[in-house]
Amino acid sequence: MAKTVAEINEKIKAGKAVVVTAEEIIEIAREKGTKKAAQEIDVVTTGTFGPMCSSGAYFNIGHSKPKIKLGGGKTYLNDVPAYAAFAAVDLFLGANALPDDDPRNRNHPGEFNYGGGHVIEELVAGKDIRLIATAYGTDCYPRKRLATWINIKDLNEAVLFNMRNAYQNYNVAINGSNKTIYTYLGILKPNLGNANFCSAGQLSPLLNDPYYKTIGIGTKIFLGGGTGLIAWQGTQHDPAGLRTPSGVPKRGAGTLAVIGDLKQMSPKWLVGTSMLGYGVTLTVGVGIPIPILSEEILQYTTVTDADILAPVIDYSDAYPQRKPDILAEVSYAELKSGQIKIQSKKVPTASLSSYPKAVEIANTLKQWILSGQFLLTEPVAPLPGVESGISFKPLNERPIEE
């Protein structure tokens, strides 16, 4: 019964493809059995919407008259520094960038009201952005200062390029110390006062294709409200970590580097985000279609929150000190119940990843496919899998003798 991506695309073009979300497939497979479901269903759509720090965008702003070479100089977008270390008018803006005069954590916890993620959101929303640049001047690029408004519609290129998104699974953060801590996983109250998690669980892209059998380099995806591509495995990609007997990673595991045209994205799905006491970031919407090429692939998409386990880690000690200790393993079903039990204490849970928005992304992608406007792609190369030997190594610090 094996199908091919080309056959599924023919059905999409003919308006005959059967597309369901990774949430809907659970019940369908339960009712029909995986064999029948695999015959009937062509595509399962996934989605996730959460803060993803290793995100950014690059731009080509066009040449001023006379010309300026930003590369090697300093450039700010709404006072947020952009990385100017390329040719004359190419820039990269990271989601975590902060204005030079932001007080950061000098008055702890810092508020981090505005940074790179917010600039990206405003740019995508079509707002004018203030560019201030200084350069050293050359014979071919004589200008030394530039102050101008820029707008996304006038840029030659505006490209979202995130080097690590859509973590396959993630830590649950908790605080074992006796004072409140402020982390990238939110505010953690003392003495195991709360626990925060950050995954769409059963809807999350890579948890529905745990061995990367259909999702690979070159896969076309929903990205920030537009379409994008998987460019590479993400940084810290760690496919060989612990897995359950059915193959579901029990730790962070796989990640994706993604790329797409910022001009067709939407501020609804790229949201500038502030984490108290930590910094700024960008909340990114990612959705990936999974072609149901076999019963085995369908089987993977039926994963439920109860099947997915995540490690509970003390962010007051084990995490910052790089200790391997975990306090417990809990399922997303438990996490989503609103309470987990740690060391016989009932701990309330909350999520940083938005489940309603993940559902909306999976449904949007489903509609795009049903309407024939989004065809599936075959990967041009696979993501490194369990057999690749790739793992997430810690830094081997080698002190420099002065």
Add this chain to the structure above:
Amino acid sequence: MIVMATTKRIVLHFPKRLADRAIVYHLVKDFDLQFNILKASITPEEEGLMVLELTGKQADYDKGIQYLTETGVRIQSLGQNVLRNEERCTQCGVCITLCPTGAFELERPARRVVFQDEKCLACGLCIKACPPRAMELHF
């Protein structure tokens, strides 16, 4: 006849000229109202702000409110002070475990976050804790 007691949470704005007067004392003495101070502050311009929970008979409560108004205190009901910007809220739900009064609740199974402003004490904890900064304080 049983007279039903009423309990309401209100925000009082004291202009500078009233900041040093014992106004709450009169609510107790003259109108037999119980009070619970939820928050009190004086701004640098010396305008006073107080969040009060008032309990008493409806008739006494109404008279107390009339007294405050006539004295020159501006009154707002609490629910109007903390607002959610629905456009910015991403429905993540990280506010749920932080709110001391449980004003945020998950609507299951969709997991949408409901903000029940009648439970809100206007403590302001959620304002800076909200990652997309969707919670806004309007005093």
